[in-house]
Amino acid sequence: MNDDGEMIVMRNVWKEFGTLQALRGVSLTVRQGTVLVIIGPSGSGKSTLLRCINRLEAPTHGEVWVDGQPVVADERKLPPLRAEIGMVFQHFNLYPHLSVLQNVTLAQQIVRKRSRQEAERIALEQLERVGIGDKAYNYPRQLSGGQQQRVAIARALAMNPKIMLFDEPTSALDPEMIKEVLDVMLMLAREGTTMVVVTHEMNFARAAADEVIFMDEGQIIEQGPPEQIFSSPRHERTQKFLSQIMV
Amino acid sequence: MAYEDSYPAIRPIAPVTPRTARLLERLNRFPWWVIAVVLIALITARTIYLSETYLEAFRFIVAGLSVTMMTTLTAFLIALVIGLVTGMGRISQNILGRNIATLYVELIRGIPMLVLIFFIALVGVPTVVQLLNSFGHWLNALGFYSIAQPLVLLENKGVPMNVRAIIALAVTYGAFLAEVFRAGIQSIDRGQMEAARSQGMTYWQAMRYIILPQAIRNVLPALGNDFVSMLKDSSLVSVLAVRDITQVARLYAGQTFRYPEAYATLSVIYLSMTMLLSMLVKVLERRYHSHER
Secondary structure: OOOEEEEEEEEEEEEEEOEEEEEEEEEEEOOOEEEEEEEOOOOOOOOHHHHOOOOOOOOHHHHHHHHHHEOOOOOOOHHHHHHOEEEEEOOOOOOOOOOOHHHHHHHHOOOOOOOHHHHHHHHHHHHHHOOOOOHHOHHHOOHHHHHHHHHHHHHHHHOOOOEEEEEEOOOOOOOHHHHHHHHHHHHHOOOOOEEEEEEOHHHHHHEEEEEEEEEOOOOEEEEEEEHHHHOOOOOHHHHHHHHOOOO | OOOOOOOHOOOOOOOOOOHHHHHHHHHHHEEEEHHHHHHHHHHHHHHHHHHHHHHHHHHHHHHHHHHHHHHHHHHHHHHHHHHHHHHHOOOOOOOHHHHHHHHHHHHHHOOOOOOOOOOOOHHHHHHHHHHHHHHHHHHHHOEEEEEEEHHOOOHHHHHOOOHHHHHEEEEEHHHHHHHHHHHHHOOOOHHHHHHHHHHHOOOOHHHHHHHHHHHHHHHHHHHHHHHHHHEEEHHHHHHHOOOOOHHHHHHHHHHOOHEEEEEEEEHHHHHHHHHHHHHHHHHHHHHHHHOOO
């Protein structure tokens, strides 16, 4: 890690899909052990921003640094770098042909080169941590949405990542399952995990975030501590967005 | 006017009890054609068994069975490899690989199979042999005698027709299977590749551990059906004078002028193999689907 504790640095990042400009010059810094929550209307570029951090999306222009290393298009350097960045998706993306346990051990074995025994020990530990140790030998389709998302979190954690990215992790869940996922995320935040979370859960943002960014039309409109963003947003667009979602 | 007004529901004349309803449903669903097939098979078996000439034709033709089976099986295994590689090439990011794969598939798909078999066996193989010869001479000139020698000595006549038939069938079916594999890979949600890559797997690791196991499982029934098709299309290699059951049947008919005996027996042999395999595919498919739940 570099000296000033900057885990993620983005400088003037642009992303264009054809003529659509998804990101228009975004710069930000995430310090180690802090939680950044990104909010904003749909289509504002939040997910694209998140996916630029581990280069699932290649920026058209600009620089991304993770833990002091540039995230560049080098196919040999990307995999080890991505292994340090856990990601949780909106639709879980568990591997349906593998058991829960295998979902959590596979990348440990082939990317981290851990032995099967060690990978399984770590997997069971992480599954226990997110509260579904008893489901290790089930298959993903036998689990509820909330349980599947917690497996996805355990799968990411088992790689011992330096950063966790969450891309709308509760948006595809039935309402009664949102809390069990948010509770796990809150636990991680309190333990000092470096996290970047794209979400519409404002209560989670209030409780867990060190910093909140409001995005619109591919740009950061406003950023600051949650109290400030939620209680006294400075920008008109932030005010409008917040008034629309908090009825 | 509402749908119900213009078409009044047909009411049964007598009240239908649940038991009759179940019976009707069952009769409706029963695969009657299977009974017809079994009857045909039994009648044919009886005919062949009781008739001196049919029995003779059957004994004559069955001698080609091992060639038909070996050709189909070997060609299919090679086609699987060609198909998998080409299928992945079709969707690869690599411009060269993608275009070569697409060119191959499009060329093969646009030519009748019979013509392809002639072309590959009688033009393609000799050309490759010639190229290997030239390559051998070139290696000789460079001084790699031990590697060069077998290449130089390779002769067109040295490649027997049944090997050429296998190559022709494999190259042809490789293109078909490529499309099956491509569709199978593309049927897997994009999120699977993203999740694997986000965990630090390389493209090939993600393919091997995440995408292909799911894709191949999805295309197993299609592969089974293509195997059945190939068994039938293997009859085309008789034009190369390969002694498969079709060729042997032709020979028998030519010698004896007993056309009904020859071709009826031949049809029945194909039919029994394809129906057996089709049923096997269906059973496997059902078992796979029950595992899904």
